[in-house]
Amino acid sequence: MPVKRVRHAGGVSWVHYEENDFGEWSVAIEPEEILIDTHHGRDRPHIHDPGDDRRIPVRNLGSRETLHRVMLHLVHHGGVNLEALIEELGTP
Amino acid sequence: MMIEYDYTTTGQAILSELRQTHGSLARLRRKVASGKASFRERVDLERWEVYLRPGRAESAVRGTRGAVFHTADAFLRMLTPERLRLLNALRAPGARYDSVHELARALGRDPKNVLNDLKGLAGHGLVVLDKRNARRTVPRAAVERVVITL
Numbered sequence: 067m068p069v070k071r072v073r074h075a076g077g078v079s080w081v082h083y084e085e086n087d088f089g090e091w092s093v094a095i096e097p098e099e100i101l102i103d104t105h106h107g108r109d110r111p112h113i114h115d116p117g118d119d120r121r122i123p124v125r126n127l128g129s130r131e132t133l134h135r136v137m138l139h140l141v142h143h144g145g146v147n148l149e150a151l152i153e154e155l156g157t158p
Numbered sequence: 159m160m161i162e163y164d165y166t167t168t169g170q171a172i173l174s175e176l177r178q179t180h181g182s183l184a185r186l187r188r189k190v191a192s193g194k195a196s197f198r199e200r201v202d203l204e205r206w207e208v209y210l211r212p213g214r215a216e217s218a219v220r221g222t223r224g225a226v227f228h229t230a231d232a233f234l235r236m237l238t239p240e241r242l243r244l245l246n247a248l249r250a251p252g253a254r255y256d257s258v259h260e261l262a263r264a265l266g267r268d269p270k271n272v273l274n275d276l277k278g279l280a281g282h283g284l285v286v287l288d289k290r291n292a293r294r295t296v297p298r299a300a301v302e303r304v305v306i307t308l
Contacts, residue, residue, distance in 0.1 A: 077229040078228070080282075081223070081224040084205070084219060085219070087217040087218055088214065090208055092201070101201060103204070137162075144228055
């Protein structure tokens with residue numbers, strides 16, 4: 067059963083991306099509280115879902131592409147559909 | 159509807175911002191360990207530990223914040239015409255305001271209302287409020303590029 071969370075803070079979802087010169091990057095989604103990062107500099111990005119203890123590896127699309135895919139996902143689904151997001155970002 | 163805005167900063171500026179927000183690394187670690195930390199606090203702890211690594215404080219950092227508005231009302235509540243006017247004033251070429259009062263005078267607005275709007279924009283990372291002392295706060299735009307997609 068797909069997991070769909072549609073939690074808005076006043077009808078807005080925020081996505082925050084940050085990348086430094088060392089190639090360490092992260093994409094965080096609020097208020098759905100999903101973090102996608104390179105996990106302290108390891109090559110493979112993971113989705114961290116605080117809803118459980120899962121860390122799900124996803125393809126390294128690069129920070130910018132991941133950011134835009136997440137934003138389009140939020141527009142399309144009206145929130146986070148975690149299983150669909152994992153499928154969209156792809157498993158390595 | 160989406161808006162995206164870019165900014166650049168440094169590892170050192172991030173560390174200063176984290177210290178200002180959370181006090182100390184030890185305090186933030188305790189809060190996260192207690193299980194009572196918010197998502198933002200947990201993400202900030204990860205960021206803090208990353209930027210303490212060798213070389214990270216001197217590194218350039220590129221960031222983007224994106225807001226996805228699920229309703230038109232949500233967009234209009236965040237970016238009111240007055241807030242847009244305020245942001246444009248801060249981003250105008252050569253613009254520099256040494257206090258909230260100075261900015262309010264330039265806009266012909268009540269300083270209290272300008273400060274409320276600035277705090278709203280600062281909460282979304284669009285402006286920075288640099289509190290110089292108890293009586294003076296210097297507002298500046300925090301972003302370089304804003305893209306709105308309908």
